[in-house]
Structures are given as structure tokens and as C-alpha cells.
Amino acid sequence: MLLYEHPLSSYAQKVKIALREKGVAFTAELPESFGTGRTDGPFAAANPRTEVPVLIDDEAAIFDSTVILEYIEDRWPEPPLLPRTPAARAFARLTEDVCDTQYEAVNWGFGEILWFRRATGALAERLRARAAAQTAVLQDWLAGRLGAADWFGGEDFGWADGAVAPMLNRSVHYGLGPPPGSPLARWHARVRERPSVAATFAEFDAAAARMAEAADLYTTGGRRREYRDHRLEWMVKSGGVEVVLAGLRDGNIRFPWPEGETP
Structure with a gap:
């Protein structure tokens, strides 16, 4: 495998x-x-x-x-990650979809500024502020879905928990985590102790510690960051159009397959 x-x-x-x-x-x-x-x-x-x-x-x-x-x-149906009832399965899939689209895009945009220095000065501050405000909205939404339960599926860890975990953990890494002591913060503390998540987060931490070394590759053109669907939308709606234009000019961003000619 x-x-x-x-x-x-x-x-x-x-x-x-x-x-x-x-x-x-x-x-x-x-x-x-x-x-x-x-x-x-x-x-x-x-x-x-x-x-x-x-x-x-x-x-x-x-x-x-x-x-x-x-x-x-x-x-590998056992142990199941998706719950059994159609409504609960839809709940899990919708939670994952929001994390994969809106939440991932905000995290990605913040990383463009923090790690890849796509903007500096006032523009960087505006983009960081937009990401922080949007993160709070998304975490409020997730907190409502979690409610008073231990896990997003209720009593057992499942599909939605695995989808939320990387997104929320990245926010915590950025200093944009949920309020200390809140149900969502307690969920994060609980989920990171799970062996499957702990191993995955340890790999994230090791890679994040090396990002300063790798960042130059993505700004000099050795590597190109992919500006796909929700990520591009985030940069535009958050006021970073000039970041996109600079990336096109410098040839250090790319778009999904099939990629057209760069203007």
C-alpha cells in the first residue's frame, strides 16, 4: 500500500x-x-x-x-468510520465538505502569507486579519455541530472527526485556535491524544518546522503552489488579487490540470 x-x-x-x-x-x-x-x-x-x-x-x-x-x-469496513443512519452519514459528509472547501482555503491563505511571504506590510496584515475572522466563523459553526458531544458523530470517533482534526490543528498551529476551555478546544485536546491522530500530527509538526527552508523553492519558481478553486476564491475575495497577479507574472503559482497557458 x-x-x-x-x-x-x-x-x-x-x-x-x-x-x-x-x-x-x-x-x-x-x-x-x-x-x-x-x-x-x-x-x-x-x-x-x-x-x-x-x-x-x-x-x-x-x-x-x-x-x-x-x-x-x-x-476495510471495520471499524466503521461512517455512522450507520443516512442522516448521520450526511452530517459527517457535510462536515467534511465544509472543512475541505471553506476551512482548507482559509488555512491555505494564511499559510501563503506566513510561510511563503506572498504579501508583506499592510496587505499581509489585511489578509491575516481576514483569515482570522473567517477562522472564527468556521470554528463557531463546527462548535455548533459538535455541541456537548465528545465526538462529531456523538459517542464514537468517526469520519467527521478525522476530517476536522487536520483543519483545526493547523489553526492552532497558526495561533488561531478556539478559545481555551471551550468545547471545541477540549475536543482538540482529546483528538490529538488518539494514536492515529497523534502520529499524523507529529509528522505535520516535523514538516512545519522545516517550512522556512522550503519556502524559497515556492517563491523562486523551483516549486509552484497550486491556486485551485476555493483557494483562488479565498485570495480574491479577501483582497489578495495582486498576490495572484504577481504569482502569474513571476511564474511561481500554478492551476489544476489541465493547466492552460499562463498569460
């Missing part, structure tokens, strides 16, 4: 959490061509989008983190 991944990818983290919850052994590999947009080699052959994660199980090559989670649940 091979998993193409990056330890900082929230999408890859939720897949690793699921595999570890199921007790499925896997080898994690950072593709050599990751971030380059190259279309050659086994990584691009497995996923033309050249995005992580990608799960290789014998002849099956599955990409898109949600599709991978569905595959994992079908392939």
Missing part, C-alpha cells in the same frame, strides 16, 4: 488518520515531482492533477481525498 502525500497536506492527513484507525499498513511517500506541475513519472500517471493524496492499492490508483476515504471504508 503506497500513499503519495505531503505531511502538511490536510487532505493527506485525514487519509492517514483513516488508514491508521483501520490498522492498515502503508508506506508514505512524498513524490519527487510534487509542486512542479510535471506530467511525467508515476505520480502524474496515478493522478493527472498531480495533487496529494493518491492511494495505490495493487492495481487501483485512487485520488481525491474524499474518494480515497470512501474506498478505505468500502475496502
